[in-house]
Amino acid sequence: MIEARDSGSAQAPGKGRGRDFWPTDKPGRKLPGPKPLYGAAAALVAVVVAVVAVLMFTGGDEAPADKPLVPTAFTPDFNGEGFQQIADRSADSREITEGEASSAKDLQSGKFSFKLAGSELTKDCKAAVWGGRLQGDLDKFGCTQIVRSAYVSGDKKHVGQFFVINMKSADGVNQILRDLQTETGAGWVKPLNVKDVPAFGSGFSAAYAKTYGHYAVITWVERAGGEQPASLNELIDVSLVIEGAADFLYGRLDLAADTGARQ
Template sequence: MAVPISSRTVIEARDTDAAPAASGGRQDRPGRKGPGPKVLIGGAAALVVALAVVAGVVLLGGGGEKKKPAGPANGAQISPVAYTPDYDGEGMAKLARRDADARPFTADEVFGADAKALKGGGYAYTLAASDVASDCKSVTWGARLQEDLAKHGCSQIARGSYVSQDKRYVGQFIAINMQDQDGVRQILRVLDPATSSGFVLPLAAPGAPAFTKGFSAAYAKTFGHYAVVSWVQRAGGADPANLTEAINASIPIEGPADFVWARLQMVSGK
């Protein structure tokens, strides 16, 4: 049964200088490529928690009255309303430092044939645009975030813009290439909208609905020296009808993360 978004709760602010919190507990997704157990973005259980925690933030005063979404922000200072980071990096010890994985990624690697069309949770998405930036500051906003990206050796940010076939949802896949896993964990802390430190600019795609300042949900994960973010929004920024809708819509956007497992296989074979 679908769970309505109706409860008013509070987003917990995280101290950017504190030790990482425990993992959000996302479950392995069957059928994924790569060695060993995997904790992947998109698991339904943790997103239920993330959306339940922030559900009330998208309402005005509770009582079921939904906030009207703001107009398109045109790549301006947008952060997700729901944000859940996973700091564990389980199974990624051999990929914890860029020294072992020095080759820069390319758009073709991250958004290859398998990432052009994504399906899952009853939703299907098409890649509308992709980009790999070597200037991390140019595709982010927020002085604190940009400072920490530079401090911890950000060398690349990949962004992919996805649109669902029914045009109801838009998604952003983001991969950030950092010097090491500790730097990734710090970036996940400062990406938390509760810190007001900044976020990655959503990639605009010609003819696709733009991300807005309405409701959106993001899940961020530590993949060795890569930070990976899956970010989804109902087109126009409206609240999802219920948690089930939001969960199902978010599942496919994790797909391009498969490039990390290929990288892990390469370093494990050395």
């Protein structure tokens, strides 16, 4: 097992080791499980962290306005631990509702707080992403809905995007996470730009994706305006706050577990 790390972060006292790229789960959050990465995923993250380390010292170029946007750094987590009960849509067939999609109006953890600036729930999966290969796999593996939400921090210093992709099964989710690896060029989810919120994605940004049963959950965060952060850990902490918008999926997991217990 290999855990990806931010090589530019401060060392832990007494151990001489960098902070985990995916930090230890924080109190009060019921997450699917720890964030180890295996095999090819671990190798990918090692490459991503190396690229990020270079960018942190050299800076990243802003993307041209007409160029499809991708994050500067991307880390997928294929584990899916804790969500096996709804690894297939047959155990959770009810569609995501508008109420669920916009249920997380306020998010807070530690020093960070965010408000929901806008949310969109669509059944047109292809329209919410760019890239022919990604669009093809969304269709092939049974995408029926995509949630896109935009968040802005209370101090206006950070902005975040939160996506949920409703797939037929966890196998389809894993394929989408592979497509999202930026070196594939398969495509990416389009950020939801909202009035009075800085346009998203043109500067330094980081994205994290996880398998929540038959749902892909993606957080994509940056400093407002795309300014380069002092440390990648800053964006990791912000992403964990934004991931709190996925809490409605735990309700679906509990309902599926209760239904299974009664059968």
